[in-house]
Amino acid sequence: MAGSTTRLSTVIYGTATLNTENHDTTLPPPERRAILRVMPQPSDANLHGDVFGGWIMSQVDIAGSIPATRRAGGRVATIAVNSFTFKQPVFVGDLLSFYADIIKVGTTSITISVEVYAERQRMEAEVVKVTEAILTYVATDDQRKRRAIPPV
Ligand SMILES: CC(C)(COP(=O)(O)OP(=O)(O)OC[C@H]1O[C@@H](n2cnc3c(N)ncnc32)[C@H](O)[C@@H]1OP(=O)(O)O)[C@@H](O)C(=O)NCCC(=O)NCCS
Numbered sequence: 001m002a003g004s005t006t007r008l009s010t011v012i013y014g015t016a017t018l019n020t021e022n023h024d025t026t027l028p029p030p031e032r033r034a035i036l037r038v039m040p041q042p043s044d045a046n047l048h049g050d051v052f053g054g055w056i057m058s059q060v061d062i063a064g065s066i067p068a069t070r071r072a073g074g075r076v077a078t079i080a081v082n083s084f085t086f087k088q089p090v091f092v093g094d095l096l097s098f099y100a101d102i103i104k105v106g107t108t109s110i111t112i113s114v115e116v117y118a119e120r121q122r123m124e125a126e127v128v129k130v131t132e133a134i135l136t137y138v139a140t141d142d143q144r145k146r147r148a149i150p151p152v
Contacts, residue, residue, distance in 0.1 A: 034097035036063040042092050051090040056116070060084070060133050063098035064112040068137035071102055071110050073150050076137040079109065084133040094118040096130070103134070108146040111136045 038059055040051040061078055068076045090096065097117045104111035116131035141147045 032099060035066050035100045036098040037095065038098075039095050040090060040092055045092050049092065051092065051094075053086055056086070056090055056096075056131055057081070057084065057133075059096070059098065060114045060116065060131060061135065063100045063116075064114045064133070064135045065137060067100050067102055068110045068112055071105065071149065072137070072139035075140050075142075076110070077140050077144070078135060079138045080136040082111070082134040082136060084131070086131055088118070088128050088130040090118055090130050091120065094120050094130075105149055108148055109136050109138050110149060 036059065040055065044051050044055045046052055061081075065076060065078070095118070097119070099115045099117070101113050102110060103113045112135050114131075114133045114135065115129060117127050118130045120126045120128065139147050139149050
């Protein structure tokens with residue numbers, strides 16, 4: 001907001017510190033377990049050295065498919081990326097943590113929320129939320145046809 005002072009505060013997160021200046025401050029609680037952790041390599045970067053959005057999207061799809069596959073009791077196919085927001089850039093060497101939660105179970109579909117946090121410059125760790133997305137998966141059979149999600 002024009003004329004307001006920028007407030008910088010920090011949150012200790014595991015061994016890392018969250019810089020909350022202009023960032024989403026909604027961190028996963030420390031006990032929340034990442035479903036996937038991965039570090040982008042130089043081959044995942046564009047000409048400017050930032051990581052390709054498409055690379056991040058594929059990792060998000062993989063992360064979301066893990067709880068979907070477990071809940072479906074077998075194979076799933078991604079039918080929709082309902083929303084996808086790149087909130088902050090991702091850099092080569094960031095340690096990315098993917099958190100995936102089931103937010104809806106339908107007749108044949110499972111909708112998953114995926115949040116991605118980057119631990120930057122891991123010697124002086126800073127954690128920022130870089131991506132959030134919602135994806136829908138459909139349980140499929142051996143013929144790649146939709147099938148009902150089994151009861152819990
Ligand atoms: C997955 C597939 C077998 C589903 O078959 P379909 O006949 O299209 O299925 P439907 O239209 O009945 O939709 C199935 C479910 O997905 C949901 N769905 C469909 N489109 C959706 C969308 N855009 N957003 C959210 N959910 C959606 C439906 O509501 C339904 O959910 P429900 O059964 O829980 O109510 C088929 O669409 C397919 O093979 N798609 C390609 C999948 C793929 O290859 N993915 C990888 C991309 S490279």
